[in-house]
Amino acid sequence: MKRKSSLISHQMSSQRKNIVILAIISLALGVAITSQAALLAEAVQRIFVEKASFSSVVMLLGILLAVMAVRTLLSYGNGKVGLQMAASAKTNMRAVVLQNLTHASMPSTLRGQTGGKVSIALDAVDEADSYFSQYMPRMMEAAIIPILILAVTFIQHANTGFIMLFTAPFIPMFMILVGLKTKNKSEEKYAQLAEFSGTFLDSLQGLVTLKIFGRAHRQQQEIERSSLGYRDATMGILKIAFTNTFMLESIVMLSIGIVALELAIQLLVFKSMTFHTAFLVLLLVPEFYSLLKNTGTAFHSGRTSMGAVRKVEQMLAETSSRSAQTEGEEGEYTSDRNDRMAQPEGSRTAYTEVIPMPPSIELDNVRFRYAPDSFELVAGRISLGPGEHIAIVGKSGSGKTTLLHLIAGLLKPASGAVLVNGSLLSQYDETAWFERVSYITQHPYIFAGTFAENIAIGAGRKVSRAEIEQAAEEAGLAAVAAQLEQGFDTFVGEGGRGLSGGEKQRLALARAFLKRPAIILFDEPTVGLDLHTERVLQRSIATLAKTATMITVAHRLYTIQHADNILFMDNGVLVDSGRHDELLERLPQYAEMVDVQRKGGLA
Numbered sequence: 020m021k022r023k024s025s026l027i028s029h030q031m032s033s034q035r036k037n038i039v040i041l042a043i044i045s046l047a048l049g050v051a052i053t054s055q056a057a058l059l060a061e062a063v064q065r066i067f068v069e070k071a072s073f074s075s076v077v078m079l080l081g082i083l084l085a086v087m088a089v090r091t092l093l094s095y096g097n098g099k100v101g102l103q104m105a106a107s108a109k110t111n112m113r114a115v116v117l118q119n120l121t122h123a124s125m126p127s128t129l130r131g132q133t134g135g136k137v138s139i140a141l142d143a144v145d146e147a148d149s150y151f152s153q154y155m156p157r158m159m160e161a162a163i164i165p166i167l168i169l170a171v172t173f174i175q176h177a178n179t180g181f182i183m184l185f186t187a188p189f190i191p192m193f194m195i196l197v198g199l200k201t202k203n204k205s206e207e208k209y210a211q212l213a214e215f216s217g218t219f220l221d222s223l224q225g226l227v228t229l230k231i232f233g234r235a236h237r238q239q240q241e242i243e244r245s246s247l248g249y250r251d252a253t254m255g256i257l258k259i260a261f262t263n264t265f266m267l268e269s270i271v272m273l274s275i276g277i278v279a280l281e282l283a284i285q286l287l288v289f290k291s292m293t294f295h296t297a298f299l300v301l302l303l304v305p306e307f308y309s310l311l312k313n314t315g316t317a318f319h320s321g322r323t324s325m326g327a328v329r330k331v332e333q334m335l336a337e338t339s340s341r342s343a344q345t346e347g348e349e350g351e352y353t354s355d356r357n358d359r360m361a362q363p364e365g366s367r368t369a370y371t372e373v374i375p376m377p378p379s380i381e382l383d384n385v386r387f388r389y390a391p392d393s394f395e396l397v398a399g400r401i402s403l404g405p406g407e408h409i410a411i412v413g414k415s416g417s418g419k420t421t422l423l424h425l426i427a428g429l430l431k432p433a434s435g436a437v438l439v440n441g442s443l444l445s446q447y448d449e450t451a452w453f454e455r456v457s458y459i460t461q462h463p464y465i466f467a468g469t470f471a472e473n474i475a476i477g478a479g480r481k482v483s484r485a486e487i488e489q490a491a492e493e494a495g496l497a498a499v500a501a502q503l504e505q506g507f508d509t510f511v512g513e514g515g516r517g518l519s520g521g522e523k524q525r526l527a528l529a530r531a532f533l534k535r536p537a538i539i540l541f542d543e544p545t546v547g548l549d550l551h552t553e554r555v556l557q558r559s560i561a562t563l564a565k566t567a568t569m570i571t572v573a574h575r576l577y578t579i580q581h582a583d584n585i586l587f588m589d590n591g592v593l594v595d596s597g598r599h600d601e602l603l604e605r606l607p608q609y610a611e612m613v614d615v616q617r618k619g620g621l622a
């Protein structure tokens with residue numbers, strides 16, 4: 020194989036002991052194969068040529084039987100070691116994938132299709148099996164046993180040795196040619212599988228929407244299209260595999276034929292060799308080619324595995340490089356604060372220990388684009404004091420959520436910097452940072468589990484039932500829980516009882532009460548809540564925000580009249596910022612927005 024995948028190399032180095040065992044078994048297997056051929060040739064020579072009595076060969080036949088048993092055991096051992104290697108390699112690789120996905124930076128976690136990631140973590144890793152269970156044992160056998168057979172053949176009859184030496188290279192040559200083609204096909208197959216899984220999961224999750232809009236049939240066709248794409252890619256590989264087998268069989272048959280012809284001429288025409296030698300060589304030659312042929316089949320499986328492993332590596336590299344890239348981009352940030360922010364290598368987490376909370380947050384000429392030529396966010400200089408309550412307002416699509424995500428570290432700026440307590444946000448340890456943040460979105464994720472379990476997620480530690488109930492009380496959820504069939508033990512989320520929009524947001528609030536964050540990001544509900552729910556939400560948020568810096572994406576302007584700072588966004592640009600009265604006075608767009616809402620009865 021051209022360049023060993025680094026994931027595979029890593030697994031190989033951690034499996035050195037098994038590789039040594041494979042080599043020892045292969046050597047013993049080589050000795051068993053040649054001994055078996057020698058004993059069989061001797062037995063046939065004595066019984067049929069020398070017409071020896073049965074009693075004189077009984078011992079010989081016994082030894083032959085024992086050698087055959089040993090050979091079978093050694094083959095079984097080789098397979099067993101291969102399977103063990105495959106099992107442990109898959110476990111390790113899956114752990115690496117899971118670790119990578121769970122430790123990936125937040126922006127890279129949010130990208131890509133979930134179905135595709137699942138397919139890579141499960142199917143592509145499974146495909147690595149044959150590299151260890153078939154390719155490795157066969158390659159080890161091919162590296163040792165044919166040399167042993169060739170040596171014995173040369174000693175017995177050099178001509179046959181030369182024929183074998185001349186024809187054998189055709190097999191690996193052919194394997195390399197086929198392998199090159201299979202590798203691309205195999206990568207194509209995994210791209211198709213990832214697409215298929217992505218489309219399938221997407222359709223499954225959005226089935227209700229699709230049905231409502233009468234698009235279910237259309238989506239069915241889409242699934243059919245991507246499944247056919249996957250089928251074609253698989254069939255392409257199988258076509259190569261079958262052609263590969265056919266060609267290998269042809270080469271092997273032709274080579275054995277040539278050797279047999281040469282032996283027959285030497286034995287019958289020139290009478291230059293004994294029957295014993297001719298028979299021994301004739302027994303060894305098929306073993307030699309059969310080993311090389313098996314290697315060809317294993318090589319094909321190995322190539323397919325490599326294609327799958329490359330897909331896994333690609334995903335790992337993408338998640339890591341995205342994190343590194345975004346850090347690099349912010350690293351390019353130049354300002355007079357650079358000296359202050361210069362950090363020695365490996366001091367990333369040191370910030371978390373000294374960071375005073377609630378923090379002050381500054382945005383220094385932040386610019387961001389989702390993609391080239393797409394919506395651009397331009398936020399000049401903003402300073403948000405510790406413990407302040409900040410509101411982001413603007414028309415729909417003006418970039419409020421994007422700005423919130425940049426401040427939260429969910430998105431990384433393309434240029435400029437987000438500073439927390441004077442230091443780059445990207446310099447903080449991501450886990451430590453998110454431990455201090457609570458994001459109350461409009462659609463918090465409800466996991467399949469009990470109501471209590473869903474609240475407990477917020478704590479990030481083991482919490483008592485009393486703490487959960489207290490958090491629910493503070494978030495105004497106690498009454499909701501009391502109405503549920505089994506109270507806090509009611510099963511909610513997927514496959515469980517549904518929750519209303521307002522209940523979901525209060526559940527997110529209850530999680531935050533357990534967490535007691537230093538930074539609260541609040542995406543205010545756009546849908547109208549009833550007055551009671553709205554009041555409960557506002558009161559709970561206000562309690563929670565007493566000890567935190569809070570940033571709200573506000574849709575109802577009356578809720579933010581007392582905010583310390585209001586950031587007004589228009590078409591991706593931070594136009595102005597200030598208190599409610601200041602903006603009313605100097606920003607006509609803001610005054611107009613307030614006026615419209617007042618007339619609409621919202622204020």
Ligand SMILES: Nc1ncnc2c1ncn2[C@@H]1O[C@H](COP(=O)(O)OP(=O)(O)OP(=O)(O)O)[C@@H](O)[C@H]1O
Nearest residue numbers: 389390393394413414415416417418419420421422
């Ligand atoms: N993941 C994304 N990729 C590309 N463009 C995006 C992405 N998310 C949002 N946008 C675009 O960025 C712009 C700003 O979106 P954003 O969600 O920040 O606006 P908003 O002010 O919060 O809107 P709303 O009040 O309606 O929620 C929009 O034009 C939106 O289409």
